[in-house]
Structure formats: structure tokens, C-alpha cells
Amino acid sequence: MPRIDLKELTVHYQQHGEGDDVILIHAxxxxxxxxxxxxxxxxxxxxxRVTAYDLRGHGLTSVTRHGYTSGSLATDLHALHDKLKLNPAFLVGHSFGGVIGLRAALEFPAMVRGVVLSDAYFPGLQHLEPQMGQAEPWRELRDTFAQVDVDLGPTVDFTKLFEVVRGLDEDRLASLRTGMGAPGARWLSQMGQLADTHAGTEMFAVDGLTAERICQVTQPVVALYDEHSPFSATCEFLQQNLPLCAVDIVPGARHLAPVQSPVEFAELVHRHLRRLQSTNV
Known part of the structure; x- marks a missing residue:
């Protein structure tokens, strides 16, 4: 499992294929x-040539207490891009990964040829999504935890979620793993990894990525939103305000397209990247 040392952390990454560079940024x-x-x-x-990597504090990459805003994580991405000596790349980001990708396009424009956003939610556009805290993925998670007598509250609160997972006894963790399956078990492990960090608050910070700043993106953007996305107003905003924004819909997905509609998602991303590749030499 290849790792590379950056200024203050060690990043786990994997690379496959040959050709123009694509970087995948997970949620x-x-x-x-x-x-x-x-x-x-x-x-x-x-x-x-596809490079996937674990964000700071995730997977096998180093955990730090701070450094989880979109600006900090975009800086990590830029450092990784430089260290791996990649060419200007297309970025594909799911959920908050899309926020990181768009932030990188603004802060490091020479690095980014285009961005594919997969159901991205932007803290700076929260005024467009007043019901974000009650989105279906959170309601489903809340219902799952209620089965082991844990109340997560009515709205999204990752800081509380981290604390709750850290305090669960083994019996309740085992029940959650069984109910959530293998992907859920991996996700629970990640929760514990972030429990002692400030990630839960920092990732929801606007951090300068306001609506006005988002509108300054000049690279091609694909707003790839899910059929049942909780962030449809964000998709509409991007389409109306970014000069080179194409919109497409992932059928059947509800914010987690890479796992809920995996074949359709992969095909749509491939199709749009090939289109951008042919027009963005």
C-alpha cells in the first residue's frame, strides 16, 4: 500500500492506469x-492514470487534530499532486470531496483541468438547503442508531456522532456492524479514528468558499447529482452561475451514488471525463 510523506502527514494513495491524470477525492x-x-x-x-488517496485523518493517512477545512484539504491535495509529479488533472469528488476539488480549482488553477462534483454540498451555500440537517441519509443513520438506544438528535451533528461512536460498548457496536453490513463496519471504524479531531466542525466551516467565491471557478465543471439528491438547489445554483457547468443525474442514487448506483456512476463519470479530455487539451 503506497504511502508518501508530505509536510506534516503521510498520505496513503493508489494509482492505476495510464494517460491523462484523474484524481479521485472521497467523501x-x-x-x-x-x-x-x-x-x-x-x-x-x-x-x-487514476490516483485515489485517503484524505487527512481517513483510511491509512495520518490523523491530525486540525486541518479539515476545504482550504486545508485542498492544500494537502496540491502537495500530493506536486510530490507525485502529476500533470494538470481532472478531479472527481464525492460529497465533501467535491468541495475540496472545487476549492483546489480556485486556489491552484494550474493544477486543475476540470472538476466532476458528485452530489456535493457546500457550507457556503447552506442558505439554499435549509433542510440539509434533516436530509434522508441522516434520518436513516439516526434510525439505525435508535435501534441500539442512541439518540443522534434531529439534525446533522458529526461532532456528536464521533463522541457517540467512541463511547459505544462492544455489544452495541457489534449490533450496528451487523445491521449496517461490511460498508457500515468500515464507516464505524472511521468514526472512531476522527473522534479526537476537530473534523466534525471544520468540514462544515465556510472557510472563505462563499457563493461569490464559488462563482469564480473558470474550469469546466460537471454537476453530477443523484436522482434523489438532498441538494438539488445546490445543483441548480451551480448550473446557473458557473460558465462551463454541465449537469447530469445518477439514476436511483440518494447521495451515495458510487455505492448506490455504482455502474451508472462509473459510466457517467467516464463519459464526461472523455468529453472534457477531447475539448480541454
Missing amino acids: FTSNLAVWLLTPTVQRLAEHF
Whole structure:
């Protein structure tokens, strides 16, 4: 499992294929396995050199107490890009990974040829999504934890979630693992890993990525949102305000397209990257 040392952390990454560079950025509380256990890497590696990596504090990358805002994580990405000596790349980011990708496009424009956003939610656009805290994925998670007599509260609160998972006894953890399956078990492990960090608050910080700043993106963007996305207003905003934004929909997905509609997701990402590749030399 290749790792590379950056300024203040060691990053776990994997690389597959040859060709123009594509970097895959997973969601908050996920890891690079989401791309490897689904068709995404295999499909994209047919025509691209694909680099997937674990974000700071995730998977096999170093855990730090701070450094989880979009700006900090975009800086990590830039350092990784430089250290691996990659060419200007297309970025594919799921959920908060998309926020990191768009932030990188703004802060390091020479590094980014285009960005594919997979159901990304932006803290700076929270005014467009007043019901974000009650989105279906959170309601489902709340219901799952209620089965082991844990109340997560009515709205999204990752800091509380980390604390809850850290305090669970083994019996309740075992019940959750059984109910959530293998992906859920991996996710629970990630929760414990982040429990002593400030990630739960920092990833929800606007951190300068306001609506006005988002509108300054000049690279091509694909707003790839799920059929049952909780963030449809965000998708509409991107389509209306970014000069080179194409919109597409992943059928059947509800925010977790890489795992809920894996084949359809991989094909759509591949199709759009090939289109961008042909028009963005």
C-alpha cells in the first residue's frame, strides 16, 4: 500500500492506469476503498492514470487534530499532486470531496483541468438547503442508531456522532456492524479514528468558499447529482452561475451514488471525463 510523506502527514494513495491524470477525492468519513470496491477505478483506468488517496485523518493517512477545512484539504491535495509529479488533472469528488476539488480549482488553477462534483454540498451555500440537517441519509443513520438506544438528535451533528461512536460498548457496536453490513463496519471504524479531531466542525466551516467565491471557478465543471439528491438547489445554483457547468443525474442514487448506483456512476463519470479530455487539451 503506497504511502508518501508530505509536510506534516503521510498520505496513503493508489494509482492505476495510464494517460491523462484523474484524481479521485472521497467523501468525509469515507476512504479510497469506495473507488476500488466499485467499478469507478477500473472503468476510468481504461483511458486515464487514476490516483485515489485517503484524505487527512481517513483510511491509512495520518490523523491530525486540525486541518479539515476545504482550504486545508485542498492544500494537502496540491502537495500530493506536486510530490507525485502529476500533470494538470481532472478531479472527481464525492460529497465533501467535491468541495475540496472545487476549492483546489480556485486556489491552484494550474493544477486543475476540470472538476466532476458528485452530489456535493457546500457550507457556503447552506442558505439554499435549509433542510440539509434533516436530509434522508441522516434520518436513516439516526434510525439505525435508535435501534441500539442512541439518540443522534434531529439534525446533522458529526461532532456528536464521533463522541457517540467512541463511547459505544462492544455489544452495541457489534449490533450496528451487523445491521449496517461490511460498508457500515468500515464507516464505524472511521468514526472512531476522527473522534479526537476537530473534523466534525471544520468540514462544515465556510472557510472563505462563499457563493461569490464559488462563482469564480473558470474550469469546466460537471454537476453530477443523484436522482434523489438532498441538494438539488445546490445543483441548480451551480448550473446557473458557473460558465462551463454541465449537469447530469445518477439514476436511483440518494447521495451515495458510487455505492448506490455504482455502474451508472462509473459510466457517467467516464463519459464526461472523455468529453472534457477531447475539448480541454
